[in-house]
Amino acid sequence: MSDKRYHISIIGGGITGLTAAYYLMRERDERKLPIDFTLIEASDRLGGKIQTWKHDGFVIELGPDSFLERKASAAQLVQDVGLQDDLVRNNTGQAYILHKNRLMPIPEGAVMGIPTRLMPFVTTSLISPLGKLRAAADLVMPAGNHGEDESVGHFFRRRLGDEVIDHLIEPLLSGVYGGNIDQMSLLSTFPEFARLEQKYRSLILAMKSTRPESDRQEKKKGMFQTLKGGLQSLVERVESLLPASSLLKKTMVERIDKNAAGYGLHLSNGQVLQTNAIILTVPHADAQKMLQPYVDIPPLAGTTPTTVATVAMAYPAEQVKLHLEGTGFVVPRKSDYTITACTWTHRKWPHTTPKGKALLRCFVGRENDQAIIEQSDEEIVRVAVKDLQRIMQVGDTPEFYIVNRIQRSIPYVVGHQQWLRTVTEKVETQLPGVLLAGASYAGVGLPDCIDQGKKAVRDVLRFVTNK
Template identity: 45%
Template sequence: MSAEPLHAVIIGGGVTGLAAAFRLQQGLADQGVMPRLALLESAPRLGGKIRTTTRDGFLIEHGPDSFVASKPAAGQLVRDLGLADDLVRSHTGQAFIARGDRLYPIPAGTMMGIPVRLGPLLRSPLLSPAGKLRVVRDLFAHGPDLAGDQPAGAFFRRRLGNEVVDRLIEPLLSGIYAGDVNHYSLQALFPQIDRASRNGRSLIRAMGTLYGHAKPAPAGNQNRGPFLTFRTGLQALTARLEERLAMCTVLRNSTASAIRKQDGHYRVELADGRSLDAHAIILALPDAAATSLLPVAGSAIPPVATLPPTSVANVVMAFPHGITGTSLDGTGFVVPRGTGHAITACTWSHLKWPHVAPRGAALLRSYIGGAHDAQLVDAPDEAIVDAVMADLRRITQLRETPAFCHVTRWKHAMPQYAVGHLDRLEQTRKAMAAALPGVFLAGASYGGVGLPDCIRQGEQAAHALVDHLTQRNLLNTPETLHVD
């Protein structure tokens, strides 16, 4: 037990917890306070879902491979960590949708399959004439608005028809969320679209207002894609954060098992019998793990998630002598459900990120699993690799055999923001503030799954925590840390 409670314990050493710890350290030091912080991580390594390895000259991302450049939190953190010069931008290129065993270009002028400009969609062979007519109807008539949140799938079906949802929107969304479009919260996933298309406005016109100004990358400027990573892989970010936690005690192989209220502060119990006392806590964990730690007094706290997270696996295949096949002049493809394919998405990583493979070599990264094919994730590696290879041979006419493959399973790792997510999150935060003041939730289960959103949430939790300590006059205490 600490002689004097710590300022804070951060539980979870993924990017959310690391960003939170880094900003907490800064925030306390800025106030002239020697930070007394601990970060608990159950695994032997930090980084959570971010994991990069190398093999035979290939750079392999086992979890996320990049982050979107347009959200500022990640860029600012990267600059503050002195890593900006190591950033690499994705190469642009055509992305495809598989239908049957053929690849069709994703029409230009769409955002996640939702039309911003109609022309390219109307010229695309992906939709039938009836499907196109149904999309055009959005310009003229649609049913009354529903109050509050609604399923994204139902909303897009009402506005644009089933075809564009099933053939375009659903597979593109599944590529990010690995869930079911019919259950996603419109307000959580598309807050701007929800607001802009209310009051009887055409969705397509609203999309034009929101995104019509975005310019495609100029010809010949291939490496101006929307995503960023680091020359040595995404793990450069979490490794640098870890290096910078000089004023935070990092405890790996340390699983938090319970939080209790104790003498005006909190006691974090660890599975191995140790404990830490702290004035405040950041829970940078998947929702189920966070909820399981809350004390009995917190059982009045409503859960945020109403759908279980889904499982996926990614399969990286390395081809040292390159590959042949059709359509290999783009960045990858996604696969609608119900087509009999195991693959849900595939990236030609060596084309999107030339630094990840030796010259002349190819690196493919395919996904399987998600809400509609959970069982395959539990199959043996060989069965997963065989299913992916069979699909690649059919869809892209791939003929080569990979020199090596890596299968990485992510069980229950993809949070599902179901209808009502934002309201539940607000209620949960209010209930936490009342029952457990100084305990903050952050991470992929709550305010966005992408890395910039996770970083932003970690940073916001850090700011809120410093405010909490300041308001309660808890910043002027001695500087020792003992772990029992």
């Protein structure tokens, strides 16, 4: 690396951009690199989809509420910024699936809906005897597709039949990914299942053999973690550690110009920021507009982005009567309910709710039913309460509520990996020093985004230090 100073821009202040800024700063300081950086965020707050609302003693997540502990990078970031003492784990408990207007327990031993224990699956009334017989065919069927991408729906339907998918797997998975599982790429969302089929042939046998011993113990610990002060406390801590001079909020990057010295970022404040390299963490539709003059990026096939709304409703505890143990339920797509899931948050995350109160968090907005999102907050709450009252005892009027509409990233459709390879290669050759990262690319979960932010830092440092 020459003695010249380099400037790196990070566009987008969601978790991916924040992670990139934080680890870039650390690397620079530890290795004493001649690098300046700027994190540019269009809105007046950092965090992107992460947003916590603290009100009346409640800690309410308006977007993501936790992260998978198993994917270590999120807990690592929490530790790196000194918030490890604030980590809390979810209370475990039975989760339910709505089936014929009743909450039915997800059969014990079902991993992502795939049966790994015989008895709970044989006795569940979620699946008809014929459906169970069809699922059991997995035990004798040969392995199918060898390494080609296919839809998640197609894969599971082929192995286990329609009923297990529609009644069990789809409601569990589409809660995480939000897309239509019959279009969603298996290799980009659950590649491990494709590998398991090749290795063990039968999915049921594979799940039995590969489930860790800890999962089989009766009293399991929660798989998710969050922070006592809400996920926004992580955002605020990272922000407080970054030099104020490296942050540009309320500033949108409107255009990127390639020039002899690198890139000129045309900002909404009228200025042009000259930079040597860019970590671009905005949703892909926005990235595409910025890069289009230089890179002919194939559009993401298939679906359009969907908007979901989280609907958090606070009640006096006596107005929410739950006769069942557990932490919440999901609703299959093929139902006449508008809500897609409900978490009994005061049970799953007791730190969020003051004593004597209950907190319910519902989701609305399916891929094929966006009309509800256009309704007023009052109407969304009315519909959510009406749905809940069909299955549990809930008061007509919450003490207070908050509705938050968020655009989900476009679901990864079949062929996503090939698409990503093409886009990455094109950007690498035509716009050297521009790195794409974030939920549109290599995983939507917070740890996936954190991993991508870290990788972008390694790549961008390789780019500038090789100059």
